[in-house]
Amino acid sequence: MLNIANVSFGYSTEILQDVNFSFKPGLLYFLLAKNGAGKSTLFQLISGDLKPDTGSIQLGGEIILHRQNPIYFEDMTVKENVESFLELLDTNVQYADLKAKYQLDEIENKVARKLSGGEKQRLYLAITGMSDDDIQLYDEADAALDAVSRKMYYTEVLQQNAANGKLVIAISHHVSEGLKYADRICFLSNKKLYEHDPITLPSELMDMNEDKIMEYLEKECEDI
Numbered sequence: 001m002l003n004i005a006n007v008s009f010g011y012s013t014e015i016l017q018d019v020n021f022s023f024k025p026g027l028l029y030f031l032l033a034k035n036g037a038g039k040s041t042l043f044q045l046i047s048g049d050l051k052p053d054t055g056s057i058q059l060g061g062e063i064i065l066h067r068q069n070p071i072y073f074e075d076m077t078v079k080e081n082v083e084s085f086l087e088l089l090d091t092n093v094q095y096a097d098l099k100a101k102y103q104l105d106e107i108e109n110k111v112a113r114k115l116s117g118g119e120k121q122r123l124y125l126a127i128t129g130m131s132d133d134d135i136q137l138y139d140e141a142d143a144a145l146d147a148v149s150r151k152m153y154y155t156e157v158l159q160q161n162a163a164n165g166k167l168v169i170a171i172s173h174h175v176s177e178g179l180k181y182a183d184r185i186c187f188l189s190n191k192k193l194y195e196h197d198p199i200t201l202p203s204e205l206m207d208m209n210e211d212k213i214m215e216y217l218e219k220e221c222e223d224i
């Protein structure tokens, strides 16, 4: 579905060095690394915004990259917004399904700029979750979400799309929270990618902060 073969890439300093990694469809991957290690750069390489210096990236389908900032049309209603994005993305997803999934009934005729914070998040989730592309990248798309909306994002958007056979890769700063929903961890460390199964992590680690989780994963990588 997504194959990274012998990829190296750098700006003035090297970010990836001879990386090989294979992502499989139907799984939700969390891409983890320390700040500035190159997560967003890897997404840009996968989406084709950047070209590897050496090596190749093979995609087995259509790809979409969701970025951090919520976008929608301020002067359109919720329904008009969702329908416009459905048309723009040219997906087979139906408005009625999104309306039920993201509880849009009470807000569908409200103009976007008049929505409360929580209502805006529901509109954002409906837009974020509507793509039916085969490969879906989410670069901190949960940054503006509160705890309730984040749970919906992890289950209804990320997990659901993976369950529908898509390859889903997410970057999130809510590491311990998000990891509970992931099928796999893709860990970027020392310019290489390593795969971990979250099930093998000690359960107490899941409640620890991001730094402790990274520390643990880094030690594991030393043994690979």
Ligand SMILES: Nc1ncnc2c1ncn2[C@@H]1O[C@H](COP(=O)(O)OP(=O)(O)OP(=O)(O)O)[C@@H](O)[C@H]1O
Pocket (backbone or CB within 6 Å): 011, 012, 015, 033, 034, 035, 036, 037, 038, 039, 040, 041, 042
């Ligand atoms: N266009 C660019 N030109 C030069 N250097 C860049 C460019 N974009 C990113 N970098 C550098 O490359 C490194 C990796 O950046 P990137 O944004 O991919 O990291 P990240 O892991 O996503 O970071 P964060 O966790 O802070 O979001 C950083 O040191 C960054 O300063």
